[in-house]
Amino acid sequence: MITIRPATLADAAAISIVHCSTVDEWRDPYTRQPTDEATLNLFGRWYNGGDWMSVETCAIHLNGLLLHGHLPLVAEANGVLVGEAEYYVNREPAPFGPHLHLSVLYIHKDWQGQGIGRALIEAGVGHARALGCHALTTQPEPEMAGFYQRLDFQPWLRAKEMQTTIGGTSPLLTHLSQNSGPPEHLALRIGRYQCGVQGWETLWPSLAIPELAALRRNVWHGKLDEIPVVLGLREQFRTPTQADGYAWLPPSASLTPVVAALRSLATCEGYSAVDLLLPEDSLPELRTAFKLDYQTTVDLWIKKT
Numbered sequence: 001m002i003t004i005r006p007a008t009l010a011d012a013a014a015i016s017i018v019h020c021s022t023v024d025e026w027r028d029p030y031t032r033q034p035t036d037e038a039t040l041n042l043f044g045r046w047y048n049g050g051d052w053m054s055v056e057t058c059a060i061h062l063n064g065l066l067l068h069g070h071l072p073l074v075a076e077a078n079g080v081l082v083g084e085a086e087y088y089v090n091r092e093p094a095p096f097g098p099h100l101h102l103s104v105l106y107i108h109k110d111w112q113g114q115g116i117g118r119a120l121i122e123a124g125v126g127h128a129r130a131l132g133c134h135a136l137t138t139q140p141e142p143e144m145a146g147f148y149q150r151l152d153f154q155p156w157l158r159a160k161e162m163q164t165t166i167g168g169t170s171p172l173l174t175h176l177s178q179n180s181g182p183p184e185h186l187a188l189r190i191g192r193y194q195c196g197v198q199g200w201e202t203l204w205p206s207l208a209i210p211e212l213a214a215l216r217r218n219v220w221h222g223k224l225d226e227i228p229v230v231l232g233l234r235e236q237f238r239t240p241t242q243a244d245g246y247a248w249l250p251p252s253a254s255l256t257p258v259v260a261a262l263r264s265l266a267t268c269e270g271y272s273a274v275d276l277l278l279p280e281d282s283l284p285e286l287r288t289a290f291k292l293d294y295q296t297t298v299d300l301w302i303k304k305t
């Protein structure tokens with residue numbers, strides 16, 4: 001019998017086992033060659049699948065979710081934990097609105113294909129309704145699109161990661177030195193890898209594996225052309241001369257001054273280029289002002305609740 005319930009911190013070890021069961025081959029983080037799992041340290045394990053690969057990092061991750069009021073759910077079969085889904089509660093302005101973002105869904109490899117993924121999504125719908133959220137969103141890997149179609153998700157917003165060179169003079173923004181929480185009343189419109197609150201977590205991570213904590217992160221706030229903005233840059237893990245850019249701003253404000261500001265801030269920080277995940281419909285306007293080189297496409301899917 002399958003039951004679904006909210007996760008607690010005590011589930012960290014069992015959640016880690018579920019995620020690790022789906023790793024076919026462990027790889028060394030530096031050579032990227034197959035390796036014996038036993039040779040990997042915490043960072044090496046993290047590299048193979050994220051925070052869930054060790055109980056130590058999984059517990060910190062889970063603790064962060066629970067402390068911030070998000071919704072990790074677990075599935076149990078006869079009392080054994082066999083699946084996990086993580087829903088982030090987002091309350092952003094349009095077009096996103098109040099919604100739950102499904103960031104992670106994993107079923108133990110021995111339990112896949114038995115309706116457990118469906119049950120965790122149906123439970124997410126129930127929680128979304130109870131929380132006044134109008135939708136579930138997710139960003140499926142292309143090979144998982146069939147599963148999400150089956151569960152009545154549909155493609156909604158397309159974003160393209162574009163690389164731009166640096167340049168320009170630095171805008172008059174204030175450096176934010178303390179984490180005051182994700183900006184209220186503004187939407188994450190650049191750098192929306194997953195959802196708004198996860199963009200914030202990228203800039204203010206709770207996880208402190210030394211290799212990741214060492215990445216440079218900067219956040220600024222203030223006004224550009226009288227528009228309130230919060231901007232962030234994070235050094236790329238593999239290419240420390242480049243940064244990823246993030247921008248929160250009102251839904252209808254133009255992205256052009258924001259992209260200009262991110263380029264200038266990247267210049268001041270000594271980067272050679274900055275990668276920006278941009279809404280596809282903003283590209284015609286931005287291309288008239290900046291040279292943008294295509295990197296990859298990210299699709300956000302939606303299921304109305």
Ligand SMILES: CC(C)(COP(=O)(O)OP(=O)(O)OC[C@H]1O[C@@H](n2cnc3c(N)ncnc32)[C@H](O)[C@@H]1OP(=O)(O)O)[C@@H](O)C(=O)NCCC(=O)NCCS
Nearest residue numbers: 022104105106107112113114115116117118144146147150
């Ligand atoms: C993808 C995953 C979450 C699906 O969960 P699951 O419990 O195996 O799926 P379910 O048994 O609930 O399947 C629900 C429906 O989707 C269909 N389905 C499952 N996987 C599918 C796929 N890859 N493509 C198309 N349809 C799929 C099933 O046939 C089923 O259809 P039905 O209800 O009409 O019979 C699970 O297989 C998994 O954990 N995979 C590895 C980790 C992963 O890739 N996670 C997703 C990204 S975070």
